[in-house]
Amino acid sequence: MSLSLLLKVMLNRKVVTILLLVQLAITLALLLNSVLLAQQTHQQLNRPTGLELEETVLVQLKPTTPQLRTYPLLEDLLQRQLRALRNIPGVVASAYSNQPMLTQGGNNNNLYDVDNEERSNIPGVPTYFVSPDFFKVLNVDVLQGELPQHSGFLDSETQPGVVLTESLAEQLFQGQSSIVGRQLNLGPVSAVISDFYGQRMHGADEVMYNSMQVAPPYSVDWGYTLLLRTEPGQTTAVREQLTSVLQQVEPNIEIYYIRSLAEQQHQLYRNEYGLAALLTILTALMLLVTMVSSYSSAHFHVLKRHQEIGVKRALGASKRLIFIELLSESWVCTLVGAVLGIGCALILNQALAQVISLPPLNWWLPLITSAILLFSVTLATWYPAAIATRVSPATATKAL
Amino acid sequence: MITLTNLSKIFRTELIETHALRDVNLQINEGEFAALTGPSGSGKSTLLNILGTLESFDSGDYLLDGKSVKGLSDAALSQLRNEKIGFIFQSFNLIKDFSIYDNIELPLRYRGLKAAERKQRIEQALELVGLHARRDYLPAQLSGGQQQRVAIARAIAGRPRILLADEPTGNLDSLMARQVMELLEQINQQGCTILMVTHDPDQARRAGRNIQIIDGQLHDSTMYEPLATQSA
Amino acid sequence: MEQFIYYLKVSLLSIKRAPLPYALTVFILSVGLGVFFANATFYYQLNSDPLPGKSDKLFFPMTLIAPYQCNDCRPPRALSYSNVQKLAASDIPSAQAAMYSSAGYARLTIDQPPTPARVRVTQRDFFQMFEVPLLHGSVWADDNAHNQVILSRSMALKLFGRTGVVGESLVLDDRNFSVIGVLDEWQMLPRLYDANGRNHLSPTEDIFLPLETGYDLNYLSNSYSQTYDDTDYRQLATEGRSGALHQLQYWVQLDTAAQQHDYQQYMQSLAEDEKAAGRHPAPINNQLVPMNEIVDYFGDDPGDIKAFALVTLLFLVVCLFNASHLALNRYLSNQYEFSLRRALGANRSQLQLQMLADVLLMTVFSLLGALLIGYAGVSLMNALLPQNSLFSTWDLTLITALILAALVCSYLVTLYPSLRASFGSLNQQLKE
Ligand SMILES: Nc1ncnc2c1ncn2[C@@H]1O[C@H](COP(=O)(O)OP(=O)(O)OP(=O)(O)O)[C@@H](O)[C@H]1O
Numbered sequence A: 001m002s003l004s005l006l007l008k009v010m011l012n013r014k015v016v017t018i019l020l021l022v023q024l025a026i027t028l029a030l031l032l033n034s035v036l037l038a039q040q041t042h043q044q045l046n047r048p049t050g051l052e053l054e055e056t057v058l059v060q061l062k063p064t065t066p067q068l069r070t071y072p073l074l075e076d077l078l079q080r081q082l083r084a085l086r087n088i089p090g091v092v093a094s095a096y097s098n099q100p101m102l103t104q105g106g107n108n109n110n111l112y113d114v115d116n117e118e119r120s121n122i123p124g125v126p127t128y129f130v131s132p133d134f135f136k137v138l139n140v141d142v143l144q145g146e147l148p149q150h151s152g153f154l155d156s157e158t159q160p161g162v163v164l165t166e167s168l169a170e171q172l173f174q175g176q177s178s179i180v181g182r183q184l185n186l187g188p189v190s191a192v193i194s195d196f197y198g199q200r201m202h203g204a205d206e207v208m209y210n211s212m213q214v215a216p217p218y219s220v221d222w223g224y225t226l227l228l229r230t231e232p233g234q235t236t237a238v239r240e241q242l243t244s245v246l247q248q249v250e251p252n253i254e255i256y257y258i259r260s261l262a263e264q265q266h267q268l269y270r271n272e273y274g275l276a277a278l279l280t281i282l283t284a285l286m287l288l289v290t291m292v293s294s295y296s297s298a299h300f301h302v303l304k305r306h307q308e309i310g311v312k313r314a315l316g317a318s319k320r321l322i323f324i325e326l327l328s329e330s331w332v333c334t335l336v337g338a339v340l341g342i343g344c345a346l347i348l349n350q351a352l353a354q355v356i357s358l359p360p361l362n363w364w365l366p367l368i369t370s371a372i373l374l375f376s377v378t379l380a381t382w383y384p385a386a387i388a389t390r391v392s393p394a395t396a397t398k399a400l
Numbered sequence B: 001m002i003t004l005t006n007l008s009k010i011f012r013t014e015l016i017e018t019h020a021l022r023d024v025n026l027q028i029n030e031g032e033f034a035a036l037t038g039p040s041g042s043g044k045s046t047l048l049n050i051l052g053t054l055e056s057f058d059s060g061d062y063l064l065d066g067k068s069v070k071g072l073s074d075a076a077l078s079q080l081r082n083e084k085i086g087f088i089f090q091s092f093n094l095i096k097d098f099s100i101y102d103n104i105e106l107p108l109r110y111r112g113l114k115a116a117e118r119k120q121r122i123e124q125a126l127e128l129v130g131l132h133a134r135r136d137y138l139p140a141q142l143s144g145g146q147q148q149r150v151a152i153a154r155a156i157a158g159r160p161r162i163l164l165a166d167e168p169t170g171n172l173d174s175l176m177a178r179q180v181m182e183l184l185e186q187i188n189q190q191g192c193t194i195l196m197v198t199h200d201p202d203q204a205r206r207a208g209r210n211i212q213i214i215d216g217q218l219h220d221s222t223m224y225e226p227l228a229t230q231s232a
Numbered sequence C: 001m002e003q004f005i006y007y008l009k010v011s012l013l014s015i016k017r018a019p020l021p022y023a024l025t026v027f028i029l030s031v032g033l034g035v036f037f038a039n040a041t042f043y044y045q046l047n048s049d050p051l052p053g054k055s056d057k058l059f060f061p062m063t064l065i066a067p068y069q070c071n072d073c074r075p076p077r078a079l080s081y082s083n084v085q086k087l088a089a090s091d092i093p094s095a096q097a098a099m100y101s102s103a104g105y106a107r108l109t110i111d112q113p114p115t116p117a118r119v120r121v122t123q124r125d126f127f128q129m130f131e132v133p134l135l136h137g138s139v140w141a142d143d144n145a146h147n148q149v150i151l152s153r154s155m156a157l158k159l160f161g162r163t164g165v166v167g168e169s170l171v172l173d174d175r176n177f178s179v180i181g182v183l184d185e186w187q188m189l190p191r192l193y194d195a196n197g198r199n200h201l202s203p204t205e206d207i208f209l210p211l212e213t214g215y216d217l218n219y220l221s222n223s224y225s226q227t228y229d230d231t232d233y234r235q236l237a238t239e240g241r242s243g244a245l246h247q248l249q250y251w252v253q254l255d256t257a258a259q260q261h262d263y264q265q266y267m268q269s270l271a272e273d274e275k276a277a278g279r280h281p282a283p284i285n286n287q288l289v290p291m292n293e294i295v296d297y298f299g300d301d302p303g304d305i306k307a308f309a310l311v312t313l314l315f316l317v318v319c320l321f322n323a324s325h326l327a328l329n330r331y332l333s334n335q336y337e338f339s340l341r342r343a344l345g346a347n348r349s350q351l352q353l354q355m356l357a358d359v360l361l362m363t364v365f366s367l368l369g370a371l372l373i374g375y376a377g378v379s380l381m382n383a384l385l386p387q388n389s390l391f392s393t394w395d396l397t398l399i400t401a402l403i404l405a406a407l408v409c410s411y412l413v414t415l416y417p418s419l420r421a422s423f424g425s426l427n428q429q430l431k432e
């Protein structure tokens, strides 16, 4: 059957065709954008973080009495906890930090080169106050300078040295070579380490600016973090002991959560993940609805046109031809719908981008999703088309 | 060109068996114009359908151009219908979403003819039935007689060897019916074999040969046309 | 009425004749409505007005009175203690309260295990301004420091196992407090007074502490807190009161337009005075945001729900198209019956009544389906987007809206096909 004839037939059944086209178009638009969102979430989860996600475990906790939250008792508590963690078999290194990494916002500070405050000032740099083994836990590379070996004090006259991540150092000093020893508002630069992902800022791009000082935190009123890295494969075994070990060291604590960094990262993208999952479910429903509609439209068509199919058979159309004719009617409809749908998808993409972050459409996704759509429609039309081939050519001679 | 030997057809439903045709023997020669008459329910349409390979039969044999149609595949039967047989139905059976032109083109497309060839044949057929001016109309925009002429054009555009017509004038008034009859006679004169079911004795008389069927059994007679060929 | 029951029977009969297309129609309509309804629940609740009639009278003032040199910048999201003192000197507002959120551990005696508690550090007008219902006792007599707390109902139950605990004492972070009030069940949704720290989607606090006490005892803010000088944010009691430590939310009630105007004037002249005194280096930019615009002002509307709302609306449209398509098919196959009925002398209005019966049945079925799917959808969204889970309840307005939506959709789905079947095609049918 020729394309022009198919189109003519479709034009004759305007309402039904338009209904089907609108629906196919919207389905494709949704399908496309949810695939896009799912893809983005997947990418976010797979983006390099500079961290060993599986082997690093963090415990977020807070002492439940005010005394334990103030020095010197706090210092003592931190040391006792670190010692206990180190003694767990399978633990490679352990450290404390005022906050975890891979979080939405958190403790941060503005940071600048005191010689050049105007140009170098960066607001909202995540600031970590950590124990010396922090770097060993994260397993980062030292690119310049030397890591501080001993804990300083934030409240003392001499500011403890500042360790910067590579991209932060780059941004602060704009490619100057020797930056170790340079004075920042928080203290002198003592080392530069490889990048890791600290905080996700509201509405900002993913940057790996982080500054660290080896010193006990100012305050743990928001809780603090114990970090540990395990030998590969030991993570589960270590995690199981953590609660009881920490409770044994000090019962007056509240443990908010224990997570591997992988879980922490998942948590960070929980919203995107949830939305992508919801959209995927919605898309599945949508495809189902489209399939029902293709099915019913084809089925009805067959029922309504028994006579016509009979006539065609009498005029020499074979079963195969009738089958293909019906399928190609669906295909033409789907393809037209897909073209419209890609237009709708662009509009929807822009509308969605106003409220959530969403990458723009690329060229191959429309092809893939159109193929999915075509496949579903074919599947749904198969049965009615098969029924159509069973129409006897003798039907043609029966009067209406 | 058509030979039926001991052909029987039984319709089986849950309740009853209908012997629509019993041991029919029939020979139709090239170029004949035969009328098929008989009371309602006697099996006329059934016979016509079997001749047109629209329906299967239970026993006996059907030779078309010396070849049995028994055991042919669906594709082969379709091709046979498409190339050798033309149909005209009582209720016209035009496809209502298609224009006149598209309707006539349909069997030619099934045959896979080239566009130019199709066009030429359609023009010819339309010329013959005198509806050239209405080629872009939809069937619903034509009168019954005109629709039937379109159906005839569709049937002959493929230049079939045999034309099967089931009460082609059944839905038409006498004037229209006469026009259609004249058209069929003209086609017959061009060499096409025609087998036509009719209730109209006048029409039956105008045909070269009259085959009567009563209760599924054949009573061949040539009473109206002494010149017609006698056959068993 | 009897006539109508007859029509209902006829509808049921025609459903029985072709149950699959009807079931598919209802299914599709239910899916569309259910999904839409699930999302509408969140959308409606998240955008609902927690204090109808009052949300345009409560204002969130912000100023740039801070040692902060900038051009074209918005004022900080929160005020410092001294900012609040300066603003509170005005007696234009009918009520005013400064506040922030914190956390602590509560227990009855020191040797009991601690219960984590969300703490709101605030002033006495808070309860009146936000219409907080008090079950027992009273609020603080004034805005001075008191070792007195007000408990939420659930906290009282958790700690004491009962609500009538006014006069009892408890230990909050190792210090003794007496309970002077217990709140009734209260959940302000969304909790707009906490919107500046993006916390308006979380549940209400468990313990309410006087602002001065919170500062005295160094209860640190656990949401938004920013310093513009070298104030040590841990020393609330001392530096925190004088330095540029911005962490206070401040709400004023301005009932009339005149009050609002006066207050704006007051803020303007305050800023000018401060500028003259060198304590306001940035250009003046005062904000007085009414509560019903606060989320927009901070631009923190959760986009996912909005995005999803758009998508589910589209989905509903698709389902409507689809269902009417299905219904059209169904009606066309019943066309003969329609023609027959008309031939038997049914007039327009009788056919319309028949259609109404069809619509009603369709509404009932699709409503049931929509409720089921809607419930499943809400549960799913709670699991996948847990931060919105407080906003998943159905109230009378929502249910009514759903019923109306189901009715309208059923009507739309039935209207076109039945019109076509009953009026349009008689002529065409005879032609065929
Ligand atoms: N598909 C079928 N199933 C069962 N019985 C059938 C079927 N088609 C025809 N018959 C029966 O076969 C017999 C012959 O029918 P047929 O249609 O050939 O009659 P006819 O001679 O064409 O009658 P009419 O002049 O009324 O068109 C009738 O008794 C009819 O009831």
Ligand SMILES: [Mg+2]
Pocket: B044, B045, B046, B166
């Ligand atoms: Mg007949």
